[in-house]
Amino acid sequence: MDTYSNLPIGSSGRDKNNVHYRCSPHQLPPFMKCLSDKQIGFVRKIGFESILSMQDFKMDKDLTLWLVDKFNCDTEELEFDEGISIPVRPLVKFVLGIPSGPIKVIEGLHVDDALYEQYTWDTRGKKAKEVAEEMCSITEEEPFCIAFMMAILAIYLAPNTSVSVSRSFLGAARQVGNLKQMDWCNLVADCLFKGIKDYKQSDRLCVHVKGCVHILSVIFIDLAKHPTLIVPDGFPRLSVVTTEMGCFTSKWVVAHPFGSFVPVRCLEESVYAPVLNNMPNGNTVEGVKCSDSDSNTDALADQFAITDTDQNNNKHPILAELGNARTTHNTSSSPIVEHVVLDTPARASVAAPSSLTEHIIFPTSGEQLQSAGPSDEPHSAQIMDSVQVPPDTTVERRRGLLLTMEKDDRSTKKARVELSGSGQVKQAEEVTIKMDMSLLNCSVCSRPIKPPVFECNAGHLACYKCLIGLPYKLCQTCEHSSGFGHIRSLDAIVSSLTVKCHHDGCGSYVPYYELDDHQSVCPHVPCFCTELGCGFVGAPQALLGHLIALHAMPVHKVHYGQVHQLRLSVTRPRCLLHGQGDDSVFLLVMGVFGVVSVVCIRAEASSWPQYAVKLQANGPPPPSSVEGSILLAMKPVTSSTRPGEVAVEELPSFLMVLPTYLVGSGASKEVSLDVRIDKM
Incomplete structure (x- = not known):
């Protein structure tokens, strides 16, 4: 047996013919083509x-199971030869392009009997393909969206061991108004990782691998090194990677003897390189549990119980406090959600806070947590400003942390989500912690620490990227240059701290250490008016309305991939282009010397979606001797929050229009x- 396809696979040595999976990406495109x-x-x-x-992609079993075998369930990474490890969770968003909002997707929420029966057939869930077929004929928004979500979850995003829909998702799918704000990326990742772990731990002869295993194939094809394999750029990757690429690569992999070197690129050399700084956290550990028993659960303590080798058995100040806090709650059938949110005041960035303190609010019956921001008020006054504290509450300060707890109760409370009939999240009481955020700064770069978190013997923290750049990976802050150890429990804490973006209209909650990166690409970033003397600042769509209403700037709707005939005059050398489908805003300008350019009004650092423009100036009609045209081939579009101030030399390309191409006389030319404009 010298090829992979002939070898037994998995931890139990089972034959591949006894292993199956339900993830079927090739089934979705035909249904999507039927939609109105x-x-x-x-x-x-x-x-x-x-x-x-989504492109047509038929799964290759040999490649899929080989990749499943390469997946490390503990680190959530694909592990290849030469020590290359690829974290999968951060890539899910860029592979799938689905929402990754602040609301956690919860399974098992209650739904009315009528809706439950609608997706039931003979006491079981209705077949997914049947639901997809019915979906194509539904014209009302809410029932269509529910059917759409149930179909794509069962067929592709979170398939289980059967061909039926999972009715546990009905409660989430029916919240149509909140679907875009839910964290579907982490749900898909959780289902996939659990499915692989269950498969590897199973001792059954026949077993299914649950979850969206297509993700692993896409990532591998994007990273595989081969001179004849050319993978085009573009996101999301599922709209780029096709069956043809998958079949070619899988045949190439299978043709190699098992264990032989299959070269892959690191992320920095791959198509993912442009978005590495925008990747979401790959180690999110915000647990979701449904309690149906009469006993208390303690998921947070379980998360913190994960241990690595501690070189000096000393805990970081944060762990010293939070590690001793036990969590209890009154049992019910309500789902449990645990995470921390910091709500910072409006500021341009969070640049290496050295002594920044935050109020961290732990809601006991709410979905999001908030912060009152830095304050010079006395500790008790700060708490009263951010949350109403009952009379039977005590305030305690320990090692840089300020805790408020109910009297005679030294336990931190769990967050429980309660949904009203309309699907809105209710909040009840809250517990506030004030914390010195400098405790979470990297000792090397002085920026907010990023997981995975490492700590030296003296308690100095370091990011992994900073650590690998240190001489011999030894702490340079310590007197004796001690080594570092991985602190998984700090990974859990850092991963759970999220901040609400302060840009008006955004409302997204992002990891605290990613606030700078998010705000540099936020679609609601403040943009400046193009007119001299006007101080208006607002999101791109707000600026669009402002320029139309107050400055009477003409606006034209544009459909991507289509040619639009427009006119610019000497007196009105500017107009707005409003992209249909994604509400993007562009400024078309004819400047001095006849320079025509297009700028996308958004954050400069935005990397997706990308746009390209093709311009053509048409000469006057006969009998003019200059009849003809001047063409600017398809070129990338520059993005700017100050579109009126972009200099010509900053543009990658522009169209130079000769004076003879201007029709008319004087100011009417x-x-x-x-x-x-094409959307890439």
Whole structure:
């Protein structure tokens, strides 16, 4: 047996013919092609437009099971030769392009009997393909969106061991207004990782691998090194990677003897390189549990119980406090959600806070947590400003942490989500902690620490990227340059601290250490008015309305991939282009010397989606001797929050229009342009 396809696989040595999976990406494109424009609009509204552009991809069993074997369930990484490990969770968003909002997706929420029966057949869940077929004929928004979510979850995103829909997702799917704000990326990752772990631990002869195993194939194809394999750029990756690429690569892998070297690129050399700084946290450990028993649960303590080798058995100040806190709650059938949110005051960035303190609010019956921000008020006054503290509450300060707890109760409370009939999250009481955020700074770069977190013998923290750059990986802050150890429990804490973006209209909660990165690409980043003397600042869509209403700037709707005939004049050398489908805003300008350019009004650092423009100036009609055209081939579009101040030399390309192409006389001279914008 010298090829992978002939070898037994898995930890139990079972034959591949006894291993199956239900993830079927090739089944979705035919259904998407049957949707009407109205239904496509519903899909875009809930944030799943990437599924509409999904390429045909038939799973290769040999490749899939080989990758499952390469997946490390503890580190959540694909482990290849030469020590290359690829974290999978951060890549899910860029592979799938589905929402990764602040609301955790919860299974098992209550639904009415009528809806439950609608997705039931003979006491079991209705078959997924049947639901997908019925979906194509539904014209009302809410029932269509529910059917859409149930179908894609069962067929692709979170398939189980059967061909039926999972009715445990009905409660989440029916919250149509909140679907775009839910964290579907982490749900998909959790289902996949649990499915692989269950498969590897199973001793059954026949077993299914649950979850979206397609993700592993896409990532591997993107990273595989081969001179004849050319993988195009673009996100999400499911709209780029095709069956043809998958079949070629799988045949190549299978043709190699098992254990032989299959070269892959590291992420920095791959198609993911442009978005590495924008990747979501890959070690999120915000547990979700449904308690149906009469006994208390303690998921947070279980998370903190994960241990690595502690070189001096000393805990970090944060762990010293939170590690001793036990969590209890009154048992019910309500799902449990645990995470921490910091709500910072409006500021441009969180740049290496050295002594920044935050109020961390732990809601006991709420979904999000908030912060009152830094304050010079006395500790008790700060708590009273951020949350109403009952009379039977005591305040305690220990090692940089300020804790408020109910009298005679030294236990931190768990967060429980309670949904009203409308699906809105209710909040009850809250517990506030004030904390010196400098405790979570990397001792090397002085920035907020990023998981995985390492600590030296003296308690100095370091990010992994900083650690690998240190001489001999020894602490440079310590007097005796001690070594570092991985602190998994700090990974859990750092991963759970999230901050609400302060940009108006955003509302996203992002990991505290990713606030700078998020705000540099946030679609709601403040943009500045293009008119001299006007101080208006607002999100791109707000600026669009401002320029139309107050400055009477003309606006034209543009459909991506189509040519639009426009005119710019000497007196009105600017106009707005409003992208249909994603509400993007562009500024088309004819400047001095006839320079015509297009700028996308958004954050400069935005890397996705990318746009390209093609410009063509048309000469005057006969009998003019200059009839013809000047063409600017398809070029990337520059992004800017100050579109009126972009200098020509900063543009990657522009169109130079000769004076003879201007028609008319004096101030009425104008040029005819053909404009095409493509969404990459």
